[in-house]
Amino acid sequence: MTHLTLKKFSKFALLFGLGASLAGCNAYSRIASIGEEPPLTRIENPVTSKDYQPVSLPMPRPEPVIHQASSLWRPGSRAFFKDQRANRIGDILTVVVKIEDKATLNNSTSTSRTSSEEAAITNLLGLESQLAKILPEAVDPAAAADLGSTHSVDGSGAVTRNETIEMEIAAIVTQVLPNGNMVISGRQEVRVNFESRDLYVTGVIRPEDISSANTIASSKIAEARVAYGGRGHLTDVQQARYGQQLFDIIFPF
Structure with a gap:
């Protein structure tokens, strides 16, 4: 074997090893789940996730709370007896996701x-x-x-783009900022036969934007992150193989 042939073989072995390592990241789990439905993830506290980071934003000076003596009305309340809107960590509210993105x-x-x-x-x-x-x-x-x-x-x-997403998802208040704004996080998984659809929403909201029905529009969420995707047999077929993805990345022409 000549030096040139050995050099080419070494490059091929390196590329093959790199592709095999990328494909082997979840190849075992995919092989083990052949013929089974995609498993749903467990319900976990998003604060304890390794990727969770508390939100830190510029805050105005806190204003003193004025309490009115002998008054049954609470400032900011929309109900006479009790405010049903989410306002504390752990409270749940409904996020109405409606995205109509058109660009030409x-x-x-x-x-x-x-x-x-x-x-x-x-x-x-x-x-x-x-x-x-x-x-x-x-x-x-x-x-x-x-x-x-x-x-x-x-x-x-x-460039022509037309995207429409309409759905609702329940989110949990994970953090209350010093100025009263709240950080919410919600995730929804729906499995139909062998395909799972995932919806993820997170961001910062104002208590004033929450309706009396304890809902908020996605357009009112600051720093919004909305992800909608799927997992399962259909998604695997629609995606290119790992070797093709690796080839598309490293091929210079």
Whole structure:
């Protein structure tokens, strides 16, 4: 085996090993679950997750709470006897996710440029007559230089996007910020036959944006993170194989 062949074999072995390591991350679990429904994740406290990070945002100065003596009405309450809206850690509220994203962009660019330059050396202290002695062939001083260039660019592009998501999900208040805003987190999993659909919502909300029915629109969530996806046989078929994904990443052309 020549040195060049050995070098090529080493590169192939390295790429094959890298692809096998990527594919082996969850290959065992996928093989073990052949013929079974995708398992649902356990209900866990999102605060104890290793990826959980408390939210820290700029806060205004806290305002003093004014209590009115001999008054049954509580500031911010929408019910005379009790406010049913979520306001403490652990409370549940409903998030109405409604996303209608439409965008159409068209762009066209066209440029054209033509230039031409001519220069003649008819008299140069009489030295123009000596050009025939310097150059191998006679040169016409009246046509000493003639330059020309043409440049043209034509480009166009179009982007059309239409996305619609409408659903509701219950979320839990995981943190109450110093100014009264609340951090919510909700996750929903629905399994139909061999396919699981996952919906995840998190963000920061204001108590004033919660309706009397204890619901809030997704458009009222600051720093919103909405994820909707699936797991199962259909999702696996729609995705490219690990080798193809690795090839698309490392192939330079």
